[in-house]
Amino acid sequence: MRLTNYFLPVLKESPSDAEIVSHQLMMRAGMISQSSSGIYSWLPLGLRVLKKIENIVREEQDAAGVNEILMPTIQPADLWKESGRYEDYGKEMLRINDRQDREMLYGPTNEEQVTDIFRRSIKSYKELPQLLYHIQWKFRDELRPRFGVMRGREFLMKDAYSFDLDKLQSKISYNKFFVCYLKTFQRLELKAIPMAAETGPIGGDLSHEFIIISKTGESDIYFDNKLLEQENELFNINYSEDLSGLVNSYKALYAVSDDKFNQDDFDKNVSNENQTKSKGIEVGHIFSFGTKYSEAMKANVLNKDGKQATVFMGSYGIGISRLVGAIIESSNDEKGIIWPKSVSPYDIGIINLKQKDGDITSISDSVYEKLLSAGFDVLYDDKADNPGVKFSRMDLIGLPYQVIVGNKSKNDSILEVKNRKTGDISEVNIENITSFFKNN
RNA sequence: CGGGGCGUAGCGCAGCCUGGUAGCGCAUCUGGUUUGGGACCAGAGGGUCGCAAGUUCGAAUCUUGCCGCCCCGACCA
Numbered sequence: 001m002r003l004t005n006y007f008l009p010v011l012k013e014s015p016s017d018a019e020i021v022s023h024q025l026m027m028r029a030g031m032i033s034q035s036s037s038g039i040y041s042w043l044p045l046g047l048r049v050l051k052k053i054e055n056i057v058r059e060e061q062d063a064a065g066v067n068e069i070l071m072p073t074i075q076p077a078d079l080w081k082e083s084g085r086y087e088d089y090g091k092e093m094l095r096i097n098d099r100q101d102r103e104m105l106y107g108p109t110n111e112e113q114v115t116d117i118f119r120r121s122i123k124s125y126k127e128l129p130q131l132l133y134h135i136q137w138k139f140r141d142e143l144r145p146r147f148g149v150m151r152g153r154e155f156l157m158k159d160a161y162s163f164d165l166d167k168l169q170s171k172i173s174y175n176k177f178f179v180c181y182l183k184t185f186q187r188l189e190l191k192a193i194p195m196a197a198e199t200g201p202i203g204g205d206l207s208h209e210f211i212i213i214s215k216t217g218e219s220d221i222y223f224d225n226k227l228l229e230q231e232n233e234l235f236n237i238n239y240s241e242d243l244s245g246l247v248n249s250y251k252a253l254y255a256v257s258d259d260k261f262n263q264d265d266f267d268k269n270v271s272n273e274n275q276t277k278s279k280g281i282e283v284g285h286i287f288s289f290g291t292k293y294s295e296a297m298k299a300n301v302l303n304k305d306g307k308q309a310t311v312f313m314g315s316y317g318i319g320i321s322r323l324v325g326a327i328i329e330s331s332n333d334e335k336g337i338i339w340p341k342s343v344s345p346y347d348i349g350i351i352n353l354k355q356k357d358g359d360i361t362s363i364s365d366s367v368y369e370k371l372l373s374a375g376f377d378v379l380y381d382d383k384a385d386n387p388g389v390k391f392s393r394m395d396l397i398g399l400p401y402q403v404i405v406g407n408k409s410k411n412d413s414i415l416e417v418k419n420r421k422t423g424d425i426s427e428v429n430i431e432n433i434t435s436f437f438k439n440n
Numbered sequence: 441c442g443g444g445g446c447g448u449a450g451c452g453c454a455g456c457c458u459g460g461u462a463g464c465g466c467a468u469c470u471g472g473u474u475u476g477g478g479a480c481c482a483g484a485g486g487g488u489c490g491c492a493a494g495u496u497c498g499a500a501u502c503u504u505g506c507c508g509c510c511c512c513g514a515c516c517a
Contacts, residue, residue, distance in 0.1 A: 012466065012478070013452050017510050037509065091441095092516080109517090143441070143515065157517055209517095218516085285517060319517035354475060388477040395477090406476060416476095 001346070002368075003381045007044050010393055020216045022328035023148030025337050029397045031324075038145025038153030045397060046324065048345035050156065053323050054135055056187050056342060057158045064180040064239050066131040066160055071113045073137055077103035079112040083296045092140050106139040111293050111315060114161045118311075119299040125165045125309065128301065129173050133160035135320065147216070150281065150325040160316040165303065167290065170312035174206055174288045175243040177316040181210050181284050182250075183234045188323065189340035190330065192283055193227050195255040199288075206288035206314070209257055211280035214329045219282055222266055223255035225274040257282075281326045288314040337398030338421050346379040348437065349399040351391065353406035355384045364405040367415065367433055371403075374434045395420065401440075403433065 007030075014024040026032050031046025042050055058068065074096070080086035086105075094106040107113065114132055122130055135158045145153050162173035178194065185192035192210040199207045211221055230253070232246060254269040256262075257280070266275060291310045293299070303309040331338045339345070348371055352364035361382075368380045379399060381390050387406075394402050404416040408427075415433055417426045428436045 009450085011451060015451070016446085016453090019511070034509090138517080140516075144511095144513090146511080151516080155517070159517085282517065317517050322517060356475080384475090386475055386477085386479055388475090388479080391477045393478085404476080408476095 001379050003379065003383050006379070008397075009043070010396060018148065020147050020150070020329070021332055022150065022216075022325040025328055025332060025396070026148055026325065029337060032149065038142060038151070040149060040152060040154075045345050049324050049327075049339070049343055050321060052343045052345070053188065053327075054156070054158075054320050057184055057318055057320060058135065060180050060184040060187065061133050061158065061160060063183075063237075064131075064176050066133045066180075069114075069117070069132050069134050071107070071110050071117070071134050071136060073107055073139070074104050075107045075110075075113055077105055079116055079297075080105065083112050083115075083293050085112070092142065094139050094141050107136075108138055108140045109315075109317075110134070110136070110159055111161065111313075112297065115293045115297045115299050115313070118161075118163055119294075119297065122163065123301055125301050125303045128163060128165050128311070129169060130163040131160065131173060131176070132163075133158060133316075148325055149321045150329075151218075152321065155319060156321040158318040158320055162288075162314040162316070163294075163299070164312045164314075165301070165309060167312055170288050170290070170314060171206065172243075174286065174314055175247045176239050177286050177314070178208065178247045178250075179234070179237055179239070179243050181286065181316075181318070182232070183237065184318065185210060185212075185283070186234055187342055188327065189342055190283070190323075190327065191228065193221070193223055193255055193280070194250050195221060195223065195257050196251075196260055197257065197285065197287075198259055205251065208286050209282050210284035210286075210318075211257065211282050212326055212330055213278050214281045214326070215279055216329055217279035217281040219280050220258040220261070220277070221255070221280040222257075222261050222275070222277050224253040224270045225276050227253050227255055281322070281329065282319075283323055283326050284316075284318045286314070286316045288312070332398070335392065336396035339398045339400060341400050344398070344400050346377040346399050348376050348378050348401045348403060349394045349397070350378060350380040350403045350405065351387075351394055352380070352382050353387050353390070353404065355382060357410070359410045360405055360407070363409050363430065367403060367405060367430065370434055371437065374438070376437060401437070 009030040011028045015027050018024040018027050026046060029045060030043055032040040032042055034040055077086055093108050096104045096106065098104055118130060137154055138157050139154050142151060142153050145151055160177065164170040164173055190212050192212050194208040195211050196205065197207040197209045211219060254266060290312050294311045294313055299311050300308040301311060327343060328337050331340060350364060350368055352361055354360045368378055371378045381394060398420055400420055402418040404418060408414040413430045414427050415430055417428050417436065
């Protein structure tokens, strides 16, 4: 993409209503535009990041054998009356009446909807487990939206649901998602720590929040340092195998957020020098809730004995739009964003330092064409601005690599490649530019 | 929902106290000079001062009501 052809409204100063760094940088880098409190439009640069994250999440759900569906944003109130949540949910749910005065709602989540889909079709234990997910916009009318996309009212979430015959089977599904989440966050280049969370009515140890450490996080977290060093081989996961060993290696180490924190337990389980207290951002939550919805909504299957059995369910969420902010929170410097390669809106930025110099411009053009045809996503600054403007703009939007084309390129056939994260500059001959990136 | 703050040009702000021709920086447009870290010169465009009512000869400024946005807290992907 040529910058002269792009919609990239960067700002020199942060808008005064942006408080935390990710919100400021998203506004400054022209990623989002606020529509109203907690509701944002996604501009080209932001949308590319959102889509990249969405795709990684999708690929990992698919790899774990979860089926993608797409449920509507608008749901009928009747389903929620069946589960009893129509009254319980309160003002956080946006309620709408259609022209026939039917009660509808903008979905804050989809347990009812997915349970309805399940019960219409699945009648036998032989068809279990069923794992379904979708990636869809949600609306929760938060008391206080804040921090840009980190706590918006409208947000994009991946939510998955499992249906199993009993608690034991349900735990197998739970473990799949546990591991799938570890792998997903690893691919997003985030250190997300699974933390024990409140389990609700069925008890046990079947709820975890995945939290990344960040000063600006909303949760207080307490955990064993060893979790930070925990490295596991996650590339060749076989989801049909028993995953409990891997899951238990995480569960064995103490990690909780504030609502489950207990100082005595902390002291008992973690030596003093390994105790860490910090703040974190919740980016995922997995939860096994048993028969809460299946019972209310009569989601039954016939078991081996030909008897009706109420299925055990779980739900598994990842906040995709929140992750955009969360990634920036954990990866930025005073100049701007530093994108992890896996989610960067473009792989490479090219800076033409002298747009008016015909030789330098034709070198820039050819480098752009070469990298494009080699399959890279490239953002090419072909504007007529001064070098300082171009450098700071490219630093702000945070692409992992910048290819700088200037006098050296014209005189000595040298391109400078700057690593955004380290600031290191490599001199690369023009001929070798494609292979340079293929090896990086 | 309780507490606090803010609304003046695309962005950041001043002006309001003490009513009298709406201003600054950046951005934008035109012409020119520049081009290795947010350039320079000359010119130009852009705002019914959030909305409404009131007081007044006269309201960005004073009064009242409404709307919007942000921050702190309790709740949440």
